[in-house]
Amino acid sequence: MRLSTARRTSTRQIASAAIAAGAVLGLVAASTGTAGAATPTRPGRPDSPIIGGTEKPVGSYPFMAALLSKGRGNPHDRQFCGGSLLDPSIVMTAAHCVVDVRPKQLETVVGRTVLSKKNQGHLRNVTDIVVHPRYARGQEAYDIAFLMLDKPVTGIAPVNLPTVGTDALIRPGAKATVIGWGNTDTEVPNYPDRLRAVDVPIVSHIECKASYPGYDKKVNVCAGVEGKDSCQGDSGGPMFRKLQGRRGVYQTGIVSYGDGCAAQGAPGVYTYTGSAKLWDTLDESAKGRMVKQLLGR
Template sequence: MHMRYRAALAALVVVATMSPALATPPLDGHRPKIIGGIDAEPGQYPFMVSLQKLDRGESDHERHWCGATLISPSWVLTAAHCVEDAQPRDYAVLSGKTALATAARRRVSNIKAIHVHPAYDSRGLVNDIALIQLRRPVAKGQFALPLLGGDSGYLRRGRRFTVIGWGTTGLEGPEGAPTVLQTVQTPYVPFRDCRQAYPGLEAGKVICAGEEGIDSCQGDSGGPLLVQRQGQWTVLGTVSWGVGCAQADYPGVYARLSDGHMADFIRATWTND
């Protein structure tokens, strides 16, 4: 079984083989994208962010590292494994884009601080969330709200979530690394079923979603697991990890924001400006 982070980490693939019971996905070199999705419409998800690693290339498309969500003018939510040990000067947040440009363009850091969950465990990707504070607020930004409690009504068989990202699509050629944001409706997988695939999962800390042919993948890490709640796009989780992408019986695993440790971290760190 190939376990991997869902972050865009390098051009070379370095995937380790491990037992899913360990729930310890190793660092790998995929550039994740949505599997089974379609192009998003311009402006459809104005809160979606590309986390750019500034030394990765000359264009925004090349520099894409992870997904993230703008949750208020100066704050972005992403996965801890995307920014573990990261320095703000080495990254930038790119917001307000549906398509990532392929033309060379210089970009500088606009990040003031990176806050990784203090109990993040890189071995099992437990508490896999982080908050990024921007140097200046995003002018006229539109946001998605994190749901920090009361999400059980959404965790039922038949529910489908929206997942978006610039990660790998599983297709050959340029279509495998699209410049246009991808969107897909992915089905909820009950925890009991998910634990059969990943016996090491801790109850309450994750949401599982996906089916054969539909999933998030490498490069989608940190992006949102979304529902519409009272007319507002709402984040229930962040893309974290999985075995392969869109494989039967191995759904994607998402950090669950309503978990007490994660919700407390967000409340204590996010100034909600």
């Protein structure tokens, strides 16, 4: 799900855990605020899907993670956000996906392409959740969180991050890729079982500010065009680029919020993973300092 008018994960949905596994998830319009979570067995999907994308073959993006509410039901019905493997023991996601959620309510699977295929990927429990301290205090631009896993994920290369403080990978007009299991239809909600991807153009800070007056260019980046965008259910997932001559991918963004999905003049807003301000202010909490130390940043 994305934040703002329509793409953010709602903790109110997380609280609706009593729905039986396999039931169809209802769409809930997410507000910019978040309600306190109850005792869920399955968080609801955020408002962000892949619009205008294509299905991907098994194993296409092994670093991709799905956040699932704990339960016995079909993983396709329990998935509510995306994430990415940042370190063998850390999954990176959006703060709005997990704020006020307890680790025991979640599990994550890394390296799965088809959500319902339980033999794919590496399923892990979550031992701790680290939400960016500024997001926790109400500054929603700092939409990043880290899930500490009960045991490392082996055999999968984590994503690479941009050099802190640089903007070379977010030049306006450059193409980036967004992946997820989010909604694929703006008229009739449809959440796919198989991972999808779409290429989107980076949008300039000036243009993004025109669409979102509260946009923070120090921490955010915009991408998308009419007909191609992330949407409900994609929140927390990665936006990335592949660089010629380099192995792996460079994750430039985390799906955060947007006004609707794939609408003209309303690109998606992403937490920029190369932001110096984003990483510097992690030091404002003990858990944030711990994450930086583990990542060597």
